[in-house]
Amino acid sequence: MGKTLAEKVWDEHVVRSTQGEPDLLYIDLHLIHEVTSPQAFDGLRLAGRKVRRPDLTLATEDHNVPTVDWDKPIADPVSKTQVDTLRRNAEEFGVRLHPLGDVEQGIVHVVGPQLGLTQPGMTIVCGDSHTSTHGAFGAIAFGIGTSEVEHVLATQTLPQAKPKTMAVTVNGSLPDGVTAKDLVLTLIAHTGTGGGQGYIVEYRGQAIEELSMEGRMTVCNMSIEWGAKAGMIAPDETTFAYIEGKPEAPKGADWDAAVQHWKSLRTDDDAVFDAEIVLDAAEMTPFVTWGTNPGQGVPLGATVPDPDDFEDATDRTATENALEYMGLTAGTPMREIKVDTVFVGSCTNGRIEDLRLAAEVIEGHQVAEGTRLLVVPGSVRVRMQAEAEGLDKVFLAAGAEWRGAGCSMCLGMNPDQLTPGERSASTSNRNFEGRQGKGGRTHLVSVPVAAATAVRGTLSSPADLVPATV
Amino acid sequence: MDKFTTHTGVGVPLRRSNVDTDQIIPAVYLKRVTRTGFEDGLFAAWRNDPEFVLNQDVYAEGTVLVAGPDFGTGSSREHAVWALQNYGFKVVLSARFADIFRGNSGKAGLLAAQTDEKVIQRLWTYLEDNPGGEITVDLESKTVRTADGSVEDSFDIDDYTRWRLLEGLDDIGITLGHEADIASYETTRPSWKPATQHV
Ligand code: SF4
Numbered sequence: 017m018g019k020t021l022a023e024k025v026w027d028e029h030v031v032r033s034t035q036g037e038p039d040l041l042y043i044d045l046h047l048i049h050e051v052t053s054p055q056a057f058d059g060l061r062l063a064g065r066k067v068r069r070p071d072l073t074l075a076t077e078d079h080n081v082p083t084v085d086w087d088k089p090i091a092d093p094v095s096k097t098q099v100d101t102l103r104r105n106a107e108e109f110g111v112r113l114h115p116l117g118d119v120e121q122g123i124v125h126v127v128g129p130q131l132g133l134t135q136p137g138m139t140i141v142c143g144d145s146h147t148s149t150h151g152a153f154g155a156i157a158f159g160i161g162t163s164e165v166e167h168v169l170a171t172q173t174l175p176q177a178k179p180k181t182m183a184v185t186v187n188g189s190l191p192d193g194v195t196a197k198d199l200v201l202t203l204i205a206h207t208g209t210g211g212g213q214g215y216i217v218e219y220r221g222q223a224i225e226e227l228s229m230e231g232r233m234t235v236c237n238m239s240i241e242w243g244a245k246a247g248m249i250a251p252d253e254t255t256f257a258y259i260e261g262k263p264e265a266p267k268g269a270d271w272d273a274a275v276q277h278w279k280s281l282r283t284d285d286d287a288v289f290d291a292e293i294v295l296d297a298a299e300m301t302p303f304v305t306w307g308t309n310p311g312q313g314v315p316l317g318a319t320v321p322d323p324d325d326f327e328d329a330t331d332r333t334a335t336e337n338a339l340e341y342m343g344l345t346a347g348t349p350m351r352e353i354k355v356d357t358v359f360v361g362s363c364t365n366g367r368i369e370d371l372r373l374a375a376e377v378i379e380g381h382q383v384a385e386g387t388r389l390l391v392v393p394g395s396v397r398v399r400m401q402a403e404a405e406g407l408d409k410v411f412l413a414a415g416a417e418w419r420g421a422g423c424s425m426c427l428g429m430n431p432d433q434l435t436p437g438e439r440s441a442s443t444s445n446r447n448f449e450g451r452q453g454k455g456g457r458t459h460l461v462s463v464p465v466a467a468a469t470a471v472r473g474t475l476s477s478p479a480d481l482v483p484a485t486v
Numbered sequence: 487m488d489k490f491t492t493h494t495g496v497g498v499p500l501r502r503s504n505v506d507t508d509q510i511i512p513a514v515y516l517k518r519v520t521r522t523g524f525e526d527g528l529f530a531a532w533r534n535d536p537e538f539v540l541n542q543d544v545y546a547e548g549t550v551l552v553a554g555p556d557f558g559t560g561s562s563r564e565h566a567v568w569a570l571q572n573y574g575f576k577v578v579l580s581a582r583f584a585d586i587f588r589g590n591s592g593k594a595g596l597l598a599a600q601t602d603e604k605v606i607q608r609l610w611t612y613l614e615d616n617p618g619g620e621i622t623v624d625l626e627s628k629t630v631r632t633a634d635g636s637v638e639d640s641f642d643i644d645d646y647t648r649w650r651l652l653e654g655l656d657d658i659g660i661t662l663g664h665e666a667d668i669a670s671y672e673t674t675r676p677s678w679k680p681a682t683q684h685v
Contacts, residue, residue, distance in 0.1 A: 031664070031667050031668055031671040032664050032667045040661065040664060040667070040668075042668070042671050042672075042675075044679060044680075045680065045682075054518075054519030054520065055519070055520065055521045055564075058519070058520045058521040058522065059521050062521065062522070063487070063656075063658070065658070070682075070683060071681040071682055071683040071684075071685075072681060072682065073682060074682040097519060098519055101519040112682045112683055132680065133680045133682065135679075135680055138679070138680075162564065163564060163593060163657070166658065167657060167658050167661065170658045170661075170662065171658060171661045171662060171668065172668065172672075173661055173664075173668055175657070175661065264680045264681075264682070265680075266678040266680070270677065270678035271678070273676065273678050274676075274678040277676070
């Protein structure tokens with residue numbers, strides 16, 4: 017019997033396999049940031065251990081860092097301590113670090129791919145659940161806890177029980193104006209937030225193949241939001257073209273050898289998945305969330321659901337609670353929901369294509385009165401690229417805020433937070449209660465919806481805009 | 487991790503059941519960037535009470551915590567185990583432990599020894615009659631006894647954790663025991679695999 021993509025990559029990384037014990041997996045790349053690593057380094061220090069492979073480890077500062085005044089000392093003492101600690105640890109243990117102010121600094125899941133460090137067939141871990149992003153390249157990539165961070169630092173391996181595999185096949189093509197984000201939000205609403213539990217998921221089918229690398233990263237990024245261990249997409253010409261020429265991509269004969277191997281990373285025709293889901297891309301439309309988990313979403317053209325629409329008592333209660341937290345009334349058209357803050361950024365939608373798309377929608381328009389638009393590039397490179405293309409001018413002319421790179425309002429660990437009751441349309445990945453600030457109300461949206469919402473002040477798609485007068 | 491064979495130290499009676507990890511260490515103490523120093527948050531709320539057992543001089547050197555049933559429930563924070571260890575505890579005795587707490591203890595090298603509720607009661611009586619009295623916990627024979635021999639009984643711990651503690655092996659230690667496998671795997675990695683540093 018043939019193997020799935022996930023099984024092939026898994027099997028290539030088994031250092032040791034014994035009956036009754038989890039497999040010991042070799043880790044090709046370990047990404048680190050300031051929040052989940054301090055105790056791991058401290059553990060090494062206490063045990064007198066070293067980082068086994070500093071050359072397979074990369075650190076950046078992202079969760080805590082300010083996106084304004086980044087050339088000044090960090091104002092919040094707790095954030096500053098965590099950042100300073102990472103710098104000391106990186107220095108002491110010989111780990112490459114891209115600190116605030118460095119040209120390669122940015123969100124860890126944006127930095128890896130843009131450096132060319134994320135490649136097909138790898139195992140990649142990070143003390144962060146959205147490590148699944150890197151699966152877009154055909155890698156097995158997943159988030160780990162602090163003890164596991166220490167384990168990987170010390171051994172470059174991780175004991176792991178082999179997950180089951182699932183195929184999500186998306187047939188057909190996405191209609192114009194419908195993005196990877198809408199695709200994955202539709203999928204999560206379809207499966208629920210626990211639908212992927214225990215699985216490494218392979219996304220496949222025409223709609224997936226037609227996505228750019230950045231769109232594929234958006235899809236894989238949100239794998240964790242429906243509970244999957246990891247999400248992957250088989251590497252193809254799109255993947256190779258994206259990697260070629262990146263700073264850490266293989267060169268010359270190495271490139272040829274790499275590509276030859278990468279081409280073998282496809283699910284065999286006779287391989288069997290433990291579960292399968294099939295969706296039709298042609299039916300998808302701009303999709304937004306109304307609730308407090310990423311599975312609580314509807315098409316933008318729909319209305320806020322009624323708790324009574326749900327048969328299951330648990331769903332009913334969950335809906336009631338979510339509507340109360342979100343300050344929404346059942347039956348309200350989604351398009352009439354007024355938004356205070358629009359956030360374009362995060363490891364889900366903070367890459368250059370996202371910023372291009374946002375600028376394209378917003379060009380010639382103004383951000384609505386009473387609404388603010390925060391545009392936060394995923395990395396310094398993205399920021400520089402956007403500025404080279406003049407996108408910053410488009411945002412600033414429209415009245416948006418143009419920021420430095422980092423996680424920012426995705427989790428509100430730095431000063432970019434919602435105030436209680438404030439409502440956002442956000443291109444990030446989590447709409448949990450308080451995620452973007454205590455009492456903040458988050459609607460997850462795609463980039464075009466975010467941009468159009470900023471212009472109209474209510475949840476909107478670009479089709480709702482009167483043509484711009486440029 | 488140090489090998490754990492047998493330990494003798496001052497017993498501390500904690501006459502409470504359902505001590506959850508929020509009580510062991512409240513969330514506000516979790517911002518620290520080290521794995522050390524959490525002793526200041528250990529049982530933080532209770533330590534405001536001068537009568538609390540840890541506020542009594544006689545228990546200042548305590549290393550064996552004798553607690554009520556269902557110790558370590560609630561949040562999975564590994565900091566709870568670290569706080570007990572940072573304070574100086576080597577052993578916690580209880581009639582029942584929460585699973586995650588027990589697992590975290592095993593990882594970090596704190597002995598979570600499960601013994602009969604009646605044994606706990608007798609240990610409490612002994613410690614209250616003899617404040618500062620010592621308790622010996624022998625992992626090899628899986629027994630616990632008081633210095634005067636008035637209480638001597640057995641405790642339970644799963645074989646795998648016992649073996650790891652006796653050998654002084656943490657998860658990382660065990661994996662490092664497979665060093666040869668890791669090193670030999672590394673020789674098979676293709677040269678074109680990416681690296682973050684180049685020599
Ligand atoms: S952008 Fe958000 S989801 Fe991504 S790594 Fe940062 S905090 Fe996590």
